[in-house]
Each structure stands twice: as C-alpha cells, then as structure tokens.
Amino acid sequence: MxxxxxxxxxxxxxxxxxxxxxxxxxxxxxxxxxxxxxxxxATSYPAAVLSGTAIARQIHKEIQASVEQLVAQGNRRPHLAVILVGDDPASRVYVRNKTRAASLLGISSSALLRPAGVSQAELLDLIDQMNRDWRVSGLLVQLPLPGHINERAVCNAIAPEKDVDGFHIVNIGKLVLDQRTMVPATPAAVWEIIKRTGIETVGKNVLVVGRSKNVGMPIAMLLHSDRNHERPGGDATVTIAHRCTPRDQLAHHCRLADIVIAAAGVPQLITADMVKEGAVVIDVGINRIHETGSGRIRLVGDVDFEGVQQKAGFITPVPGGVGPVTIAMVMKNTVTAARNALAH
Ligand SMILES: NC(=O)C1=CN([C@@H]2O[C@H](COP(=O)(O)OP(=O)(O)OC[C@H]3O[C@@H](n4cnc5c(N)ncnc54)[C@H](O)[C@@H]3O)[C@@H](O)[C@H]2O)C=CC1
Ligand SMILES: Nc1nc(=O)c2c([nH]1)NC[C@@H]1CN(c3ccc(C(=O)N[C@@H](CCC(=O)O)C(=O)O)cc3)C=[N+]21
Ligand SMILES: [Mg+2]
Structure with a gap:
C-alpha cells in the first residue's frame, strides 16, 4: 500500500x-x-501486557498529592474503616492489601475483625457506630459474609456518603442513572485501565463475561452509557454473557468483541481461538488453583494468558492486573468521601 x-x-x-x-x-x-x-x-506478535501495578502506582501518586493537600489545608487525614467477618484467608489478604495501601498513601485505617458467628444485629450495630463516628471517612464490609447474614441489609446500612464500595442501594441507583456517585472499585479499576491506556471505547464492541451486581453489571453499566452524562460512560455496544450463555455463543460473541472483560471466576474460560486479532482483553478473574505436581496454589485469571497473549493487542495479567488498581480505587473513593464530608 x-x-x-x-x-x-x-x-x-x-x-x-x-x-x-x-x-x-x-x-x-x-x-x-x-x-x-x-x-x-502480523500473525503472531505478542500483546502489550498492561501492568495494573504500574497504573496503580500512577494513581497512588495522585492520591498521595491529594491527601497531602487536604492535610496542608488543616484537615485530618482521611480514615478508612474495614469490617472483616470470619477468617477466610483470601478476604484477609485483600483487607491487608487495603490497610497497607492506605498507610502508604497517608490514609489512616482500621480493620475491625468479628468472628464468623457474629449476629446480623451486632454487625448492623457496629456499622451504625462507624456511620456516626465523624473521624471515619469511608467504611466497607468485606464480602462475602457468612450465610446467616443478609448482605443487602448490611450494604444498605452503610451511610451512602461513607460507602466507598458503592454497594448501597442509593449509590447503585445513581450509577444506573449515570449520576455522579461512588463507583465500585473493581469496575472503576477496569475503566481506569482502559482510559489511561488510551483505548477507545466509543462505538466499540465490548463483551462483559459475568453479570454479578458488584462486578459484571456495573462494568457493563459504565461502558455502555453516554459519555456526555453526569457520570461519563464509554458509549460502547455492550454484550453481557453469563452462566446460561452456551459455550459456542460465548465464543461467537467474544470473536466480535474489540474489548473482552472476563469476570466469571472460571479459569481458562477465554482461549485464543475466541479472541479477535488485536483485541483488548481485561482479566478480572481471581482463581486459586492447585498446581499438579508441586501441589502449590497458583493465582490465575479467567483468561488463558499464554495463548491469548499471542493474539490480543493488549492483555492484563493475574496477578498484577485489575487487583492492584481495585485497591487504588478504594483509596481514591476514601479520599473523595473525606473531601465530600468537608463540603457539608
Ligand atoms: N480483581 C479484582 O479486583 C476482583 C476480582 N474478582 C474476581 O472476579 C470474578 C468474578 O467475581 P464476582 O462477579 O464477584 O463473582 P460471582 O460468582 O458473583 O459472578 C460470576 C459471574 O460469572 C458468570 N459465569 C459463571 N460461569 C460462567 C461461564 N461459564 N460463562 C459465562 N459466564 C459465567 C455468572 O453468571 C456470574 O454472573 C471472580 O473470579 C472474583 O474472584 C472479584 C472482585 C474483585
Ligand atoms: N466489600 C468488598 N469490596 C471489595 O472490593 C471486594 C470484596 N468485598 N470482596 C472480595 C473482592 C475481591 N477484591 C479484590 C481486591 C484486590 C485484589 C488484589 O489485590 N489482587 C492481587 C493479588 C492478591 C492475592 O495475592 O490474592 C492481584 O491481582 O495482583 C483482588 C481482589 C475486592 N473485593
Ligand atoms: Mg489482577
């Protein structure tokens, strides 16, 4: 040519x-x-690996500057309170990652641990205390909760202005109406990875694999909505696949996608044969698999990384992809909550 x-x-x-x-x-x-x-x-030319760790570092710098500005103006440091029920090892890792990131960024934090047998009434009472404690800027309850506790009741008990997870029914309502609100951290992380990399979404085909209320649904909501609304959206054509999507249909929709976001919690769900040449593949999945032989536990996503890397244009790894950016977005929401509290 x-x-x-x-x-x-x-x-x-x-x-x-x-x-x-x-x-x-x-x-x-x-x-x-x-x-x-x-x-x-090019026929086999490996994808650019999008480092979530590097993007998180960039966001951390912005948050640090914002926190120091607040402090220089004579305000208290933002404070994040994390409630953890039970002793699920994965949940403990996430909570530790959150409190560690907070201290790195000059955000104070507290982890409130309760036994798995705590009653719903006791938990709601603890949330009420945190809601009324003016020193607490942001509050989150680590999910999942034990079966005897109603997660919806817990999320709705958190004061919407302290709800850094964006799981309160009012905040979800605002998200769905494209109003400015606390965006859930993982969907916000997917958005930041796409935008900071300069990937175009307007008019593109996006496949979101997974429809959970905390992850798949809000990701689809951000990407399909109007870029000119109060909370700008991605203006993409979004398809949502879920557990009832037949395997051949999943492959069919995947091949049409310019951007694939895998959030199903199924290892090896997305393979190279399903991915369009040059597509952007964002892997939200976190799966712990036992390695045959060594017996060690390895963290993998929903994407066959080695295979898909040969075909995609961009791909996020697991670990080191969406996870670290998710943590950064919880911190960002905490600073936003602290700033909003000043304005009132
Ligand atoms: N990196 C991060 O920051 C985060 C990662 N995660 C991970 O993301 C994954 C999804 O998390 P959640 O939405 O909370 O899980 P979930 O279990 O609530 O939802 C899974 C979704 O995947 C769909 N699904 C299941 N099998 C499927 C299949 N074969 N084909 C298509 N869709 C299928 C289901 O219909 C469901 O909507 C998990 O691996 C989780 O560990 C979750 C939250 C944060
Ligand atoms: N109320 C609530 N809010 C949440 O935001 C929330 C939750 N509950 N429950 C569980 C999911 C999961 N989630 C992750 C956060 C960080 C990593 C993360 O840091 N991942 C590292 C690896 C961490 C590891 O070694 O396990 C990475 O991908 O590199 C992963 C997953 C937040 N969630
Ligand atoms: Mg990750």
Missing amino acids: AIPATYCSPLKIRGLFQFCYRTKLQMTWNIADRREFSCSV
Whole structure:
C-alpha cells in the first residue's frame, strides 16, 4: 500500500504508529522514498501486557498529592474503616492489601475483625457506630459474609456518603442513572485501565463475561452509557454473557468483541481461538488453583494468558492486573468521601 507523502503530517504519523501498534499492522516506511509505506497484518506478535501495578502506582501518586493537600489545608487525614467477618484467608489478604495501601498513601485505617458467628444485629450495630463516628471517612464490609447474614441489609446500612464500595442501594441507583456517585472499585479499576491506556471505547464492541451486581453489571453499566452524562460512560455496544450463555455463543460473541472483560471466576474460560486479532482483553478473574505436581496454589485469571497473549493487542495479567488498581480505587473513593464530608 502506498500513501502519498502529503498525508504524512507528524501528528498523523504518530496516530498511524499507535493505530498500527493496536491493530498489529506491521508498517515499514521506505526512508529513501518517503512516499512509500508498506503494511501487513502480523500473525503472531505478542500483546502489550498492561501492568495494573504500574497504573496503580500512577494513581497512588495522585492520591498521595491529594491527601497531602487536604492535610496542608488543616484537615485530618482521611480514615478508612474495614469490617472483616470470619477468617477466610483470601478476604484477609485483600483487607491487608487495603490497610497497607492506605498507610502508604497517608490514609489512616482500621480493620475491625468479628468472628464468623457474629449476629446480623451486632454487625448492623457496629456499622451504625462507624456511620456516626465523624473521624471515619469511608467504611466497607468485606464480602462475602457468612450465610446467616443478609448482605443487602448490611450494604444498605452503610451511610451512602461513607460507602466507598458503592454497594448501597442509593449509590447503585445513581450509577444506573449515570449520576455522579461512588463507583465500585473493581469496575472503576477496569475503566481506569482502559482510559489511561488510551483505548477507545466509543462505538466499540465490548463483551462483559459475568453479570454479578458488584462486578459484571456495573462494568457493563459504565461502558455502555453516554459519555456526555453526569457520570461519563464509554458509549460502547455492550454484550453481557453469563452462566446460561452456551459455550459456542460465548465464543461467537467474544470473536466480535474489540474489548473482552472476563469476570466469571472460571479459569481458562477465554482461549485464543475466541479472541479477535488485536483485541483488548481485561482479566478480572481471581482463581486459586492447585498446581499438579508441586501441589502449590497458583493465582490465575479467567483468561488463558499464554495463548491469548499471542493474539490480543493488549492483555492484563493475574496477578498484577485489575487487583492492584481495585485497591487504588478504594483509596481514591476514601479520599473523595473525606473531601465530600468537608463540603457539608
Ligand atoms: N480483581 C479484582 O479486583 C476482583 C476480582 N474478582 C474476581 O472476579 C470474578 C468474578 O467475581 P464476582 O462477579 O464477584 O463473582 P460471582 O460468582 O458473583 O459472578 C460470576 C459471574 O460469572 C458468570 N459465569 C459463571 N460461569 C460462567 C461461564 N461459564 N460463562 C459465562 N459466564 C459465567 C455468572 O453468571 C456470574 O454472573 C471472580 O473470579 C472474583 O474472584 C472479584 C472482585 C474483585
Ligand atoms: N466489600 C468488598 N469490596 C471489595 O472490593 C471486594 C470484596 N468485598 N470482596 C472480595 C473482592 C475481591 N477484591 C479484590 C481486591 C484486590 C485484589 C488484589 O489485590 N489482587 C492481587 C493479588 C492478591 C492475592 O495475592 O490474592 C492481584 O491481582 O495482583 C483482588 C481482589 C475486592 N473485593
Ligand atoms: Mg489482577
């Protein structure tokens, strides 16, 4: 393909490079004769791995600056209270990650631990105390909760203005109506990864695999909604797959997708044969699998990373992908809650 030299302004050339990178067009430019480009589609050219750890570091810097500004203005440090019921090892890891990130960012925090047998009434009472404690900026109850406790009742007991998870029914309602609100951390993390990488969503086909109220549904909500609304959306054409989607239909919808977001909790669900060449693949899944042989536990996502990496344009790893950015977004919501409290 030959492109006349008159089309090659520096901005257009940069755009062309970015376009070629994303779509895996391999481009050579004949230096001797500047009027000639040659383009071909790469067949196996590994995806760019999107480091959630690096994106989280960037967000951390912004949060740190925001916290120090609050403190310099004579305010208390934002405070995050995390309630953990029972001793599920994974939940403990997440809670530890959250309190560690908080201290790194100059946010004070407390982890309130209750035994698995705590009654719903006792839990609601604890939440009520935290709601009324003016020192607490943000409050979250780690999920899942033991079976005898109604998770919806617990989420709705948290004061909406302290609800850094965005799980209160009023905050979910606002999210669905495209109003400004506390966006749940994992959906917010997926959004930040896409936007900070410069990936276009307007008019693109997005497949969200998973429809849970905390993860899949709000991700789909952010990406399909209108970019000109109070809480801007991605203006994408969104398809939601779930456990009733037949395997061949999942593959069919996946092949049409420019962006695939896997949030099903099923290892190896998304394989290379299902992915369009150059697609963006965001892996939200966190699965602990026992390695055959060594017997060790390994963390994997929902995507066959090694295979899909050969076909996708961008891919997020597990660990080190959506997880660290999720933690960063909880911190960001905590600072937002602290700032909102000042305004009142
Ligand atoms: N990285 C992060 O920050 C976070 C990761 N996660 C992980 O994301 C995954 C999803 O989490 P949740 O939504 O809370 O789980 P969930 O169990 O509540 O929902 C799973 C969803 O996947 C769908 N699904 C199940 N099997 C499927 C299949 N074969 N094909 C298509 N859809 C299928 C179900 O219909 C359901 O809507 C889990 O692995 C979880 O550990 C969850 C929260 C945060
Ligand atoms: N009220 C509530 N809010 C939540 O936001 C919430 C919750 N409950 N329950 C469980 C899920 C899960 N979740 C994760 C957070 C961080 C990592 C994370 O840091 N992942 C690391 C690895 C951590 C590890 O080693 O296990 C990574 O992907 O690199 C993962 C998952 C938040 N959740
Ligand atoms: Mg991850």
